[in-house]
Amino acid sequence: xxxxxxxxxxxxxxxxxxxxxxxxxxxxxxxxxxxxxxxxxxxxxxxxxxxxxxxxxxxxxxxxxxxxxxxxxxxxxxxxxxxxxxxxxxxxxxxxxxxxxxxxxxxxxxxxxxxxxxxxxxxxxxxxxxxxxxxxxxxxxxxxxxxxxxxxxxxxxxxxxxxxxxxxxxxxxxxxxxxxxxxxxxxxxxxxxxxxxxxxxxxxxxxxxxxxxxxxxxxxxxxxxxxxxxxxxxxxxxxxxxxxxxxxxxxxxxxxxxxxxxxxxxxxxxxxxxxxxxxxxxxxxxxxxxxxxxxxxxxxxxxxxxxxxxxxxxxxxxxxxxxxxxxxxxxxxxxxxxxxxxxxxxxxxxxxxxxxxxxxxxxxxxxxxxxxxxxxxxxxxxxxxxxxxxxxxxxxxxxxxxxxxxxxxxxxxxxxxxxxxxxxxxxxxxxxxxxxxxxxxxxxxxxxxxxxxxxxxxxxxxxxxxxxxxxxxxxxxxxxxxxxxxxxxx
Amino acid sequence: xxxxxxxxxxxxxxxxxxxxxxxxxxxxxxxxxxxxxxxxxxxxxxxxxxxxxxxxxxxxxxxxxxxxxxxxxxxxxxxxxxxxxxxxxxxxxxxxxxxxxxxxxxxxxxxxxxxxxxxxxxxxxxxxxxxxxxxxxxxxxxxxxxxxxxxxxxxxxxxxxxxxxxxxxxxxxxxxxxxxxxxxxxxxxxxxxxxxxxxxxxxxxxxxxxxxxxxxxxxxxxxxxxxxxxxxxxxxxxxxxxxxxxxxxxxxxxxxxxxxxxxxxxxxxxxxxxxxxxxxxxxxxxxxxxxxxxxxxxxxxxxxxxxxxxxxxxxxxxxxxxxxxxxxxxxxxxxxxxxxxxxxxxxxxxxxxxxxxxxxxxxxxxxxxxxxxxxxxxxxxxxxxxxxxxxxxxxxxxxxxxxxxxxxxxxxxxxxxxxxxxxxxxxxxxxxxxxxxxxxxxxxxxxxxxxxxxxxxxxxxxxxxxxxxxxxxxxxxxxxxxxxxxxxxx
Numbered sequence: 001x002x003x004x005x006x007x008x009x010x011x012x013x014x015x016x017x018x019x020x021x022x023x024x025x026x027x028x029x030x031x032x033x034x035x036x037x038x039x040x041x042x043x044x045x046x047x048x049x050x051x052x053x054x055x056x057x058x059x060x061x062x063x064x065x066x067x068x069x070x071x072x073x074x075x076x077x078x079x080x081x082x083x084x085x086x087x088x089x090x091x092x093x094x095x096x097x098x099x100x101x102x103x104x105x106x107x108x109x110x111x112x113x114x115x116x117x118x119x120x121x122x123x124x125x126x127x128x129x130x131x132x133x134x135x136x137x138x139x140x141x142x143x144x145x146x147x148x149x150x151x152x153x154x155x156x157x158x159x160x161x162x163x164x165x166x167x168x169x170x171x172x173x174x175x176x177x178x179x180x181x182x183x184x185x186x187x188x189x190x191x192x193x194x195x196x197x198x199x200x201x202x203x204x205x206x207x208x209x210x211x212x213x214x215x216x217x218x219x220x221x222x223x224x225x226x227x228x229x230x231x232x233x234x235x236x237x238x239x240x241x242x243x244x245x246x247x248x249x250x251x252x253x254x255x256x257x258x259x260x261x262x263x264x265x266x267x268x269x270x271x272x273x274x275x276x277x278x279x280x281x282x283x284x285x286x287x288x289x290x291x292x293x294x295x296x297x298x299x300x301x302x303x304x305x306x307x308x309x310x311x312x313x314x315x316x317x318x319x320x321x322x323x324x325x326x327x328x329x330x331x332x333x334x335x336x337x338x339x340x341x342x343x344x345x346x347x348x349x350x351x352x353x354x355x356x357x358x359x360x361x362x363x364x365x366x367x368x369x370x371x372x373x374x375x376x377x378x379x380x381x382x383x384x385x386x387x388x389x390x391x392x393x394x395x396x397x398x399x400x401x402x403x404x405x406x407x408x409x410x411x412x413x414x415x416x417x418x419x420x421x422x423x424x425x426x427x428x429x430x431x432x433x434x435x436x437x438x439x440x441x442x443x444x445x446x447x448x449x450x451x452x453x454x455x456x457x458x459x460x461x462x463x464x465x466x467x468x469x470x471x472x473x474x475x476x477x478x479x480x481x482x483x484x485x486x487x488x489x490x
Numbered sequence: 491x492x493x494x495x496x497x498x499x500x501x502x503x504x505x506x507x508x509x510x511x512x513x514x515x516x517x518x519x520x521x522x523x524x525x526x527x528x529x530x531x532x533x534x535x536x537x538x539x540x541x542x543x544x545x546x547x548x549x550x551x552x553x554x555x556x557x558x559x560x561x562x563x564x565x566x567x568x569x570x571x572x573x574x575x576x577x578x579x580x581x582x583x584x585x586x587x588x589x590x591x592x593x594x595x596x597x598x599x600x601x602x603x604x605x606x607x608x609x610x611x612x613x614x615x616x617x618x619x620x621x622x623x624x625x626x627x628x629x630x631x632x633x634x635x636x637x638x639x640x641x642x643x644x645x646x647x648x649x650x651x652x653x654x655x656x657x658x659x660x661x662x663x664x665x666x667x668x669x670x671x672x673x674x675x676x677x678x679x680x681x682x683x684x685x686x687x688x689x690x691x692x693x694x695x696x697x698x699x700x701x702x703x704x705x706x707x708x709x710x711x712x713x714x715x716x717x718x719x720x721x722x723x724x725x726x727x728x729x730x731x732x733x734x735x736x737x738x739x740x741x742x743x744x745x746x747x748x749x750x751x752x753x754x755x756x757x758x759x760x761x762x763x764x765x766x767x768x769x770x771x772x773x774x775x776x777x778x779x780x781x782x783x784x785x786x787x788x789x790x791x792x793x794x795x796x797x798x799x800x801x802x803x804x805x806x807x808x809x810x811x812x813x814x815x816x817x818x819x820x821x822x823x824x825x826x827x828x829x830x831x832x833x834x835x836x837x838x839x840x841x842x843x844x845x846x847x848x849x850x851x852x853x854x855x856x857x858x859x860x861x862x863x864x865x866x867x868x869x870x871x872x873x874x875x876x877x878x879x880x881x882x883x884x885x886x887x888x889x890x891x892x893x894x895x896x897x898x899x900x901x902x903x904x905x906x907x908x909x910x911x912x913x914x915x916x917x918x919x920x921x922x923x924x925x926x927x928x929x930x931x932x933x934x935x936x937x938x939x940x941x942x943x944x945x946x947x948x949x950x951x952x953x954x955x956x957x958x959x960x961x962x963x964x965x966x967x968x969x970x971x972x973x974x975x976x977x978x979x980x
C-alpha cells in the first residue's frame with residue numbers, strides 16, 4: 001500500500017492521478033470524462049461544502065435550486081456567453097427510447113424529438129436571470145443573494161480527475177443588485193470569502209487578483225480569481241468571482257424601479273468554486289508517501305492503533321483507548337480506533353499515512369505501564385511520546401499546529417518559487433524552472449496571446465495588492481504600470 | 491396576502507399549487523416540467539436533507555457521487571429496468587453547438603454526434619453496479635453502504651410542483667451484500683428509517699408495506715414503501731426501499747468470493763426519497779390560511795413582532811426582545827425578529843401565518859409593563875398571554891406540542907378515513923368518498939389492473955402489520971389471506 005506509484009520528482013502528473021485513485025478519492029467512470037467520487041473523497045468534499053455553506057449563509061446568502069436544463073435559445077441571448085460555452089456542451093435532443101423495430105435493441109425514438117434542444121447547464125446565469133425577471137419589480141426586491149449547489153457539464157476534451165472533468169460539482173452564487181457599486185462590493189466580498197476559505201480551511205495561500213480581458217468569464221465585465229501554486233510550480237485557479245454588470249439583465253430584460261421611481265436594469269454578480277478544489281488540496285500538500293490532509297478537512301483526524309499480543313493486552317488497551325476516544329470526541333475531534341485483528345500495526349500505519357490522517361496514536365503494553373502513548377504527525381512524520389493526562393488538549397493543539405504548518409509550508413514554497421523577470425529571456429527561463437513570474441506587460445491581449453503561444457504560460461491575474469511600478473513590457477517594451485503574474489497553469 | 495387562492499374545499503388541487511407558489515416554495519421554470527425551488531422551499535428541503543443524512547450516517551452509510559450520464563447500453567442490461575424507464579428519459583446525443591452557416595443562429599453541430607447516446611439518470615442502479623464491479627472482489631469488500639444526493643430526470647408528461655416533475659432532487663441509497671438475508675435486512679432497515687423520519691420529522695403517519703408485483707420498481711424482487719394520506723384522502727407514496735436480489739449483479743457481472751472460497755453474485759438494495767416529500771408536507775398539514783410547517787422543518791420556528799408607536803416604545807421593546815431572542819437561540823430555536831417599520835403588525839401576522847411559522851410572539855407597550863408577551867400557535871391558532879420569565883422553556887415545549895399535535899391530527903384524519911370494504915360496490919363507494927379502503931384481493935395482477943381501470947384506485951401496499959384474515963376478493967370472489975390498501979394516489 002502506498003508505494004506502488006511514482007514520486008512527485010519522477011512523474012508529478014502520474015503521482016497525482018495514482019494518489020487520487022489509490023487513496024480512494026475518485027476514479028474514472030465508464031462515461032468519458034466523468035468521474036465517480038468515492039466515499040473517502042466525498043467525505044472531504046462534504047467538509048468543504050459545510051464550511052463554505054456556513055460562510056455563504058453568514059454573509060446573508062440563501063440556497064435555491066434551478067433546472068439542470070437550459071433551452072438553447074436562452075444560451076444565445078448573451079453573445080459572449082454563448083461564444084464561451086457553445087463549444088463544449090451536452091445537448092439533449094430526445095425524450096424517449098424504444099425497441100428497434102428490427103429487434104436489434106433499444107434505440108432513441110425519432111418521434112420523441114424535442115422542439116427546442118436543451119443544454120445541460122455549464123453554468124446557470126441564463127436560466128437564473130430568466131427566472132429573476134419574475135422576482136424583481138422594485139428596489140425593495142433587491143438584493144437577491146442566492147447560491148446553488150449543483151452539478152454542471154462542460155464537454156472538455158482532455159480531462160483529469162477533479163481538475164477538469166466533463167461533469168463536476170460546484171456551487172454558483174448569483175446575486176442581483178440595485179447599483180453597480182453594490183454588485184462590485186459583493187464580487188469582492190465573495191472573493192474574500194474564497195480566499196479566507198482557501199487559506200484557513202484548505203491551508204493553501206492564494207493570490208487575489210483580477211483577470212485580464214482575455215481570461216474573463218464569458219459575459220462578465222470583470223473576473224476576479226484566487227490563484228494557488230501547486231508543488232510542481234504550476235498555478236491553479238481555485239475560485240472566481242464575476243462582476244457581470246447589466247449584461248444578463250439586459251439579455252433577459254430584468255428591470256426594476258429604483259428609489260427615484262425610474263426603471264433601470266439590474267446589476268449582477270456570480271461566483272463559484274468546484275470539486276477542482278479537491279485536486280488543489282491533493283496537489284498542494286500531499287507527498288511521496290500519500291495524502292496529507294489539513295486537519296480541518298480530514299474525515300478522520302486522529303487514528304488510534306493498538307499494539308498488543310493476545311486478548312488480555314488488547315482488553316487492557318481497549319479500556320484506556322475508549323477513555324481517550326471519548327475525550328477527543330468531546331472536543332469534536334473525529335477519531336477512529338482501529339483494533340481489527342485482521343491487519344498488523346505496520347500495515348495500519350502505512351494505510352493511515354497513505355490516507356493522510358493528520359495524527360496517529362499508537363499504544364502498547366509498555367505505554368500502559370507508563371501512562372503514555374506514541375503520537376505521530378502526518379505532515380512532518382515526527383513522533384513523540386506523550387503522557388495520557390491531558391492528551392485530548394495536546395492533540396487539539398497539535399491539530400491546530402499541523403493546520404498552520406501546512407499553510408506556512410505552502411506559503412514558503414510559493415514565496416521561494418515566485419520571481420521577477422525583467423526581460424523576455426528571463427521570463428522564459430523562469431517559467432521553465434516553474435513557479436510564478438512577476439513581470440511587466442503592456443496590457444494588450446495581443447501580447448498576452450503571443451506570450452502564451454510561445455511559452456504556454458498565461459497571465460494568472462493582476463494581483464490586487466500589486467504595487468504601482470513603472471516599467472516596460474518584457475515582450476513589447478511598451479510602458480507598463482505594474483507587474484502581473486505569469487505562470488503555466490492547470 | 492394569503493387569501494387570494496381557493497380553499498381546500500373549493501379546489502384542492504388549485505389550493506395546493508397556489509400555496510406552493512405564493513408561499514415561495516417553488517415555481518414552474520421556463521423548461522417544461524422542471525421547477526425552480528425557491529429559497530424558502532429549499533431551506534425546508536435542506537432541513538429534511540440534514541436529518542435524513544444524519545440518519546443514514548448513524549446507520550453506517552457514506553455518501554458518494556456517480557455520473558449524471560448513463561450510456562444507453564447500460565440501460566438495456568437489466569431487461570425489466572429498461573422497460574420501466576425507457577419511455578421517459580432525456581437523451582443526450584450531441585456535445586457541441588455552432589453558428590449556423592446561413593447566419594440564422596446557433597445550432598446543434600451535426601459533426602458532434604456521440605457514438606453512443608447518453609441517458610440522464612432517472613435512477614442510478616446501472617452506472618453504480620457497473621462501478622461496484624471494480625470495488626468488489628471478496629466478502630471482505632462487503633457490505634458497501636453508499637448513498638448519493640443527486641438530481642434525476644424522468645420525462646413525465648403531466649407534472650405538478652414537487653409531486654411529479656421532470657427533474658427532481660433525491661437521495662438514492664445503493665448497497666451491496668454477501669447474502670440475501672443481509673440485503674433483505676437492509677431493505678427493511680431503511681424502510682424503518684424512512685417511516686421514522688416521516689412520522690417524527692414530517693409529522694406524517696405512514697403505513698409500511700410491500701408493493702404488489704405490478705407496482706414494483708423496475709428490476710426489484712420486492713419493493714417496500716411508506717404510504718401517507720393527504721387531506722383530500724388520496725394516498726402519496728413517500729419513500730421506497732427495494733430488495734433487488736442479484737438482478738443488477740448479474741446484469742453487470744458483479745461477483746465476489748465468499749467465506750467458503752466460492753464465487754457468487756452480490757446481493758443488492760436501493761432506496762430513495764425525493765423532493766416529493768415537500769409536496770407531502772404541504773398537503774398533509776397546511777390549511778386555508780396558508781402553510782402549516784412542523785417545527786422540526788420550519789426555517790423560522792418563532793417570529794417576534796413588535797407592536798409600538800414611536801421610537802421610544804420600539805427601543806424599549808427591542809431591548810426586551812433581544813434578550814428573549816438570545817434565550818431562544820441558546821435552545822437552538824431559530825427565531826426572527828421582524829421590527830421593520832415598512833409593514834404594519836397586521837400585515838406581518840398574515841405573512842408569517844401564510845408562511846407557516848409555528849409560533850408567533852407579539853409584544854407591545856402593555857406587555858412591557860406586565861412582563862408578558864402574546865404567543866400564538868399556527869396549528870390551532872390559539873393565543874395566550876405568557877410571562878416573559880422562562881419564556882424560552884415554554885416556547886420549547888410549545889414547539890414540541892405543535893410537532894406532536896400535527897402528527898396526531900394527521901393520524902386521526904387517516905384513521906377516520908380508513909375503512910373496510912367487503913364488496914366491490916362498497917369499495918367503489920368508499921373510494922369515491924376518499925381515503926384508504928382495506929379490502930380483500932385475490933393476489934393477481936389481472937384483478938388489480940381491472941380494479942384500477944374501473945376505479946382509478948391502485949393497491950397502495952400490503953401493510954406489514956396486516957393481520958391474517960381469511961376472506962374473498964371483492965372483485966373476483968377468489969380466496970384472499972389478508973386485506974390490502976386500495977386508494978387513489980398522487
